[in-house]
Amino acid sequence: MLGGSLSCKTANINGTLLYLLGKCRSMLELKKLHAIGISFGLSHEDSFIYKILSFSALSNSGDIDYSYRVFSQLSSPTIFSWNTIIRGYSNSNNPIRSLFIFLKMLRHGVAPDYLTYPFLVKASARLSKQESGVSVHAQIIKTGHESDRFIQNSLIHMYASCGNIMWAHKIFDSIQGKNLVSWNSMLDGYAKCGEMALAQKVFESMQERDVRSWSSLIDGYVKDGEYREAMAVFEKMRAVGPKANEVTMVSVLSACAHLGALEKGRMMHKYIVDNCLPMTMVLQTSLVDMYAKCGAIEEALLVFRGVSKSQTDVFIWNAMIGGLATHGLVEESLKLFKEMQMVGIRSDEITYLCLLAACAHGGQVKEAWYFFESLVKCGMTPTSEHYACMVDVLARAGQLTTAYQFICQMPIEPTASMLGALFSGCINHRNLDLAETVGRKLIELDPNNDGRYIGLSNVYAVVKRWDDAKSMREAMERRGVKKSPGFSFVEISGILHRFIAHDKTHPDSDETYSMLHFVVCQMRHGCRQDNQEENLLNDTSIEDDLILF
DNA sequence: ATTGATGAAC
Numbered sequence: 001m002l003g004g005s006l007s008c009k010t011a012n013i014n015g016t017l018l019y020l021l022g023k024c025r026s027m028l029e030l031k032k033l034h035a036i037g038i039s040f041g042l043s044h045e046d047s048f049i050y051k052i053l054s055f056s057a058l059s060n061s062g063d064i065d066y067s068y069r070v071f072s073q074l075s076s077p078t079i080f081s082w083n084t085i086i087r088g089y090s091n092s093n094n095p096i097r098s099l100f101i102f103l104k105m106l107r108h109g110v111a112p113d114y115l116t117y118p119f120l121v122k123a124s125a126r127l128s129k130q131e132s133g134v135s136v137h138a139q140i141i142k143t144g145h146e147s148d149r150f151i152q153n154s155l156i157h158m159y160a161s162c163g164n165i166m167w168a169h170k171i172f173d174s175i176q177g178k179n180l181v182s183w184n185s186m187l188d189g190y191a192k193c194g195e196m197a198l199a200q201k202v203f204e205s206m207q208e209r210d211v212r213s214w215s216s217l218i219d220g221y222v223k224d225g226e227y228r229e230a231m232a233v234f235e236k237m238r239a240v241g242p243k244a245n246e247v248t249m250v251s252v253l254s255a256c257a258h259l260g261a262l263e264k265g266r267m268m269h270k271y272i273v274d275n276c277l278p279m280t281m282v283l284q285t286s287l288v289d290m291y292a293k294c295g296a297i298e299e300a301l302l303v304f305r306g307v308s309k310s311q312t313d314v315f316i317w318n319a320m321i322g323g324l325a326t327h328g329l330v331e332e333s334l335k336l337f338k339e340m341q342m343v344g345i346r347s348d349e350i351t352y353l354c355l356l357a358a359c360a361h362g363g364q365v366k367e368a369w370y371f372f373e374s375l376v377k378c379g380m381t382p383t384s385e386h387y388a389c390m391v392d393v394l395a396r397a398g399q400l401t402t403a404y405q406f407i408c409q410m411p412i413e414p415t416a417s418m419l420g421a422l423f424s425g426c427i428n429h430r431n432l433d434l435a436e437t438v439g440r441k442l443i444e445l446d447p448n449n450d451g452r453y454i455g456l457s458n459v460y461a462v463v464k465r466w467d468d469a470k471s472m473r474e475a476m477e478r479r480g481v482k483k484s485p486g487f488s489f490v491e492i493s494g495i496l497h498r499f500i501a502h503d504k505t506h507p508d509s510d511e512t513y514s515m516l517h518f519v520v521c522q523m524r525h526g527c528r529q530d531n532q533e534e535n536l537l538n539d540t541s542i543e544d545d546l547i548l549f
Numbered sequence: 550a551t552t553g554a555t556g557a558a559c
Contacts, residue, residue, distance in 0.1 A: 054550075058550085080550070083550070083551085084550075087550075087551080114551075115550060115551050116551090117551085118551045118552050119551075119552095121552080122551095122552080148551090148552095149552080150551050150552045151551085151552075152552085153552040153553065154551085154552045154553080155552090156552090156553085157552075157553060179552095180553085181552055181553050182552090182553085183553095184553050184554090185552075185553045186553095187553090188553060188554070189553095192554095211554095212553060212554060213553095215554060215555080216553085216554065219554070219555075245554095245555095246555075247554050247555045248554090248555085249555085250554090250555040250556060251554090251555065253556090254555090254556080280555085280556095281556080282555055282556045283555080283556080284556090285555095285556045285557065286555080286556055286557095288556095288557090289556070289557065313556095314557080315556055315557050316556085316557080317557085318556095318557040318558075319556075319557045319558095320557090321557090322557065322558060323557095325558090326558095348557090349558090350557055350558050351557090351558090352558095353557095353558045353559075354557080354558060356558095357558070357559085384559095385558070385559055388559075389558090389559080417559070
């Protein structure tokens with residue numbers, strides 16, 4: 001048929017198919033329409049092929065590899081088709097393919113245009129590969145596109161993602177007529193690099209701010225560990241800024257989780273519901289994590305069970321399994337892992353880390369070995385965290401020699417957290433000889449950690465090697481190791497209280513101390529007779545540990 | 550047809 005022009009009948013079919021493609025919701029539907037199109041001879045009709053390409057490359061329910069297969073069959077694809085594929089891969093979980101397609105495009109003698117570059121820059125940003133970003137940048141200059149604002153904005157983001165904040169700033173400075181995206185990209189760049197003072201400065205210099213500006217600032221504070229500051233910015237946003245969206249709330253919930261601020265977290269949950277924000281998987285995962293970290297495991301489960309199984313992904317299962325594990329609900333967390341496998345969600349390295357943590361809390365050595373081995377069997381490589389967790393399991397269970405051998409046989413260098421786990425194990429199980437060996441290595445490895453010196457000093461004190469005990473404390477002073485007081489938070493009626501040892505400035509200090517004394521007396525009464533050794537090994541007495549700030 | 554953001558374990 002055809003030779004370039006469509007018959008009246010196929011033109012109608014094409015029109016109908018184009019309309020239906022516009023309504024298409026899934027790859028299955030798309031493939032059916034594609035098949036019908038082919039059977040009517042439309043496989044080279046531009047408008048039809050474009051629709052097939054863009055849906056499969058760009059839609060959320062698309063399939064970029066399908067798009068690429070269709071693309072490969074075109075004899076001389078237009079720049080539109082090349083751009084669609086490059087864009088599709090830049091958003092995929094395999095962004096490096098964008099760059100490969102770009103090379104292919106150059107080899108085919110097709111010149112990239114002003115739309116090609118933002119996708120390529122984005123692919124480099126997502127890869128955090130500065131080398132490829134720089135080559136793309138060079139191409140941009142070579143082809144005279146360096147003053148395109150879209151391209152400049154994407155370059156800011158790329159350099160910031162690659163950790164080169166100086167170049168990001170250079171690009172930002174060079175932009176004539178910066179727009180909101182330019183400012184937001186610079187702000188986000190600083191926030192991502194932990195330069196919060198500069199991020200704050202950019203934020204304050206902005207003439208106009210949208211939800212992304214606020215979200216970037218909040219998220220920056222969260223990533224920087226400034227959770228209270230993050231909450232303060234959110235409160236300000238509520239008062240004078242735009243409405244928060246689901247991305248803002250993910251950061252805010254993370255701040256609540258780190259602060260253990262349950263009441264605040266509940267209020268944020270309510271904010272999400274009241275403002276009808278879309279309940280994405282990411283948001284639900286954040287809620288599960290927040291409730292679990294704030295000690296409200298029942299509420300975490302409630303959110304988790306509210307998600308339909310077919311929608312779940314590995315993130316939310318990990319959050320729930322990990323939450324149960326840290327709550328000491330070992331059986332439940334192992335049961336949930338089985339359920340996860342039944343649903344057909346592939347577990348990853350983090351899943352195994354959560355499971356090993358569960359085993360450590362429950363003293364399940366056999367299960368831990370089983371998980372450690374299945375991790376390897378599933379083709380994953382154990383990270384130093386997996387090894388540390390495994391050492392923790394063995395050390396807590398008192399299998400100190402096995403733990404020590406395990407460390408010696410690892411294919412990687414021992415880390416401070418592994419030796420730290422073994423050290424606590426030695427102390428709890430009274431193997432003070434091994435404690436000395438491990439403690440000495442630990443100080444070598446982590447010479448700026450005050451706790452390591454004090455721990456070893458206490459071991460010497462127990463075995464009455466007073467000189468050694470003293471010399472550990474002296475070594476610490478001599479090396480100028482800062483003694484950092486540990487502190488903790490508790491939230492009561494939505495207000496956060498901070499506790500540090502030996503400070504009594506809190507207004508309710510007296511009352512809290514008398515309650516503390518009462519509790520300690522009760523505990524002592526019910527405990528075995530305590531002796532000096534016990535106290536020394538725990539570094540300080542219970543009162544000292546809990547003293548109010 | 551373009552640029553800018555978010556989750557799990559230590």
